[in-house]
Amino acid sequence: MSAVEAYASSVTVEDLDRDPYPVYARLRAEAPVCLVPAVGLWFVTRWEDVESAATRPDLFCARVDPSPLERTMGGESILLLDGEPQKRLRAMLDPSLRPRVVEASTPDLIEPLAEELLDGLEGRGEAELMSEYFEPISVLGLGRMLGLGHLDGDTLRRWFHGLAEGAINFEDDPAKWKVADATAAEIDVELAPVFERLFADPDGSTIATMLHLADGTLEERVATILPTLKVILLGGMQEPGHAAGTTLVGLLESRQVGAVLDDLALVRDAVEEGLRWISPIGTQTRRALVETELGGTTVPAGANLGLLVSSANRDADVWGPTADEFNLFRPKRTHAAFGFGTHYCSGHHFSRVQMRIALTRLLERLPGLRLDPDRPPLFTGWEFRAPRHLHVLWDA
């Protein structure tokens, strides 16, 4: 075993949760395609290899085995399918999420939410923004978009935290399964009457649109869309809030927030840089259908791969020597945070618009916004990386 293979074997889930970037940096330099036994995945860490594997479904299929995602969501979701079955699900999901549709509908959903939350914060001078602002906007905004406007933010936040425990449980921890399975069962019970109502009385929401575009009886339609819907409840609920929080940390730590306050149009670039700097979803998983050479390494047939978009987004060959720094003024190019090819995130534009509104309103309404020096932000996670808390102060 080479030194770097021994190193990869010594990497623990705890190491990755604390800070995966030093691990990725060493693997990019020495073993860009390398088995990491703690999570049972071959880590693919360079941009070039991530992009090429993500866009070759003939060599690397989306369905991994075993799949913690499949078990958590109770079946095959859009993330695990390729070819015609994936296209069919996308054709149900995409109409309500097309950028042009989103531009017309999303601001009216999100702006009142942001204003209402900020009304509650104004005058306080301090807040923990993940739980008090970014996550509520993220879950309530998507809840309204989906057709779940009647559910409260705490329920929706509990759901995505619960599903997240299972979705990345590559280490097969029984305690995590317990949380995820209970959450999935609760969602099934809660959503049953919602499906009946939206099928009988469609309202243009994402769930109503998907039910309408699926085939068969209501029961068959629900079976078709439910695993994908749970993926959205997890990724869509969790990630825009996380990435908006990350972007704010980047802006405050880099002191580029001043430039953005002078020209709020720069929020757009800040959000893209936040998504690149600490990508909220780190991995796309794939399985090698045949023995394949990737990045100079032979990957055996059946191997499960973690295509690390978070690492590709730090690859100095693409982003230069300052890849690890947040800099909203870096030369523009496409980042990998939403993936590549046919699995490019359906919700990309909805999440972008939501993050831009959340950050713009926050910066407009909380003057002198700064990190609380006594309680610095704490980032954790490798597959889902975000600030666990984000304490700020402002001039109230």
Place this chain on the structure above:
Amino acid sequence: MTWVDAADASLPDESVLAFEAAGTAIALARVDGAWHAVETWCTHAECPLSDGWVEGAAIRCSCHGSLFDLATGEVVEGPAEEPVRVFPTRVTGDRVEIEVA
């Protein structure tokens, strides 16, 4: 056809702005001192080109990387296959104007 006031003409090269006129969403961009206006919706997956950036004399879509010639609207690089609509522009005083139907 009418000329519609759109933006400050003194913005630097490679500026990309979003603008709406007569119900049409437009991406406005400056290259070598000249202003170009194209319909914003990328013909591939309808991402707004106003979220993209200038490369040479073309505009790059930020979603899937399609590249459109700003002067003609033609596709320079896919995945898009259809051109985007272009609109005439002119500078009057310190303002850019767009001609829309």
